[in-house]
Amino acid sequence: MSDAPPDRPTFQLDGREIPFEPGQSVLAAALAAGRYIPYLCYHREFEPHGSCKVCTVRVNGRPHASCTEPARAGDVVESSAEDLTEQRKTLVQFLFTEGNHFCPSCEASGSCTLQAVGYELGVTNAHFSPLFPDRPLDASHPEVLLDLNRCILCELCVRASALVDKKSVFSLSGRGITKHLVVNAESGRLGDTHLSLEDKAMSVCPVGVILRKRRGFSVPIGQRAYDAEPIRAVATSAAASRREDP
Secondary structure, rough: OOOOOOOOOEEEOEEEEOOOOOOHHHHHHHHHHOOOOOOOOOOOOOOOOOOOOOOOOEEOEEEEEEEOOOOOOEOOOOOOOHHHHHHHHHHHHHHHHHHHOHHHOOHHHOHHHHHHHHHHHOOOOOOOOOOOOOOEEOOOOOOEEHHHOOOOOOOHHHHHHHHOOOOOOHHHHHHHHOEEEEEOOOOOOHHHHOOOOOEEEEEEOOOOEEEEEEOOOOOOEEEEEEEOOOHHHHHHHHHHHHOOOO
């Protein structure tokens, strides 16, 4: 089936022709065409690095992270195959068990991308034994609270702070299971950095790690980003709006 403009190259995604612009990734082209592929670490303003693997698809029979895979004319891409959905579900379950994600009491509930992707994939339980990390909360900043126990290591705040804010407030430390987000200050405290509420890093966290103080539950439950519509509708309509911008 094809409703693609005749002057644009296309690839096939789950049986539908997806038009793309030169340089677009499979994920970016799919979203722009109104086709949702689950993802967590992708952000359209940053160079994709494919770390979370949630957006993995099969391209001509081989697995690739769709955020880093260039769209190519004639490629056959699978995203909705049952085994791919199960792999994504397992990845998301790992993330839930590696952090302290207590959704009913979390300020990010309803606007949390991890939670929304979990709903999308049909995650109803953690499946794995929770690790219950015990990292200290950082309340040293006058306006911002940092809860590192919810971090999913997407690196969006790291990239936003370094590339947009030019402050490099955050970075990752350790490897494997010990890998974790740290604050780039001699004291390790957020209050000893130049982070401000206007920084890009304040708006990109997909979970509830970086929170504004004194703003808790200012948006009522039921009126948050993913309360009214599932993430597939929110993500594709946002991409369509950007495509229609002059």
